[in-house]
Amino acid sequence: MLMECSDYGLTRTLERDNLNLNPLQRGGVLPAAARKALYEFGDGYSVCDYCEGRLDQIPRPHVNSFLDDLADFIKADAVRTVHGAREGKFAVMHALCEEGDTIVVDGNAHYTTHLAAERNGLEIVEVPSTGHPDYEIKPETYREVLEETLEETEVKLAVLTHVDGNYGNLTDAAAIAGICRELGVPLLLNCAYSMGRMPVELKTLKVDFVVGSGHKSMAASGPIGVLGMGAEWEDLLLKRSPRHEKKEVELLGCTSRGAPLATLMASLPYVRERVSRWDEEVERTRYLVSELEKMDGVRQIGLRPKEHDLVRFETPVFHEIASSHPRRGFFLYEELKKRRIVGIRRGQTRWFKCSVYGMTDRQVQYIIDSFREIVEENRD
């Protein structure tokens, strides 16, 4: 009895046995080198054997040179690992703002941007998107809202979602960074869905801060995030404790350590290589969209053509089938599962989000054919 209860259900073959369309999970699958690192560094505080008080300076494993390579990869002057993209955003807001300050945020921001601001006691002014069906964040709208807000109050920070998690829209970060620079407001770019999938370079986009998510898009087990900044922000963001002079206060001394860090490190060469093939991923995504849209009652929402692998579809065709199907809304999930395709939420048929990031052409074709077959077999 005790044996049965004590494993907490810790078995998982979903990723091995199925094709997983959940966008949240496509960029976090570990390559073999990272699985080995996960095993080697599973023990608590296992990266600390050769630590002399600073996580970012540990020589063995080579955390120090890894961070140099990571800074070079994202073209930032300084990089630290944090627990996730949200903790990176929280740290930047905390270092730059006082309670009651105002920040400007795009209307497609992730909930964690809002929570990071709330935990810091900040007022949020939102830049609206264009709404259905594109949900675009336009640079000119960003400028209008920022200018209007600046007439009323000081704005300590602007936040932009590089690629949002609802529509997979890529924003024009370089243009919005130019506007922020002109108006004297530092810009934090949230790259949770972009860094590690597509090229993200702080110096090229000319933003002040970037945050990334190891478990979302950098093939790391996590929880781990990346915080990159320009040199002018190092003193403020990485200020040391007067009492513990080696320790960086905003990071509470040390952030994610052990397996999350080891897997992020082990995956960097793999991530670098896959980012260099981003064009192929975009092509594959566009192919998926064009093939699925050949079916009546399937339409891609968000900006066209796709510039990112996360796709949102409106699917009245599946909603219609569900209305007369004995399994109702569950039919789609169940039909996909039969074909070993998972990652579309159970019971959902009006719309869904999906991603084929990292899949082969054959796998993508199989997914397209499966959707077609499901429509043909179930439509009356």
Ligand SMILES: *Cc1c(COP(=O)(O)O)cnc(C)c1O
């Ligand atoms: C997933 C996601 C996050 C959260 O990332 P964590 O690393 O888990 O904090 C933040 N922003 C966006 C846009 C996301 O898609």
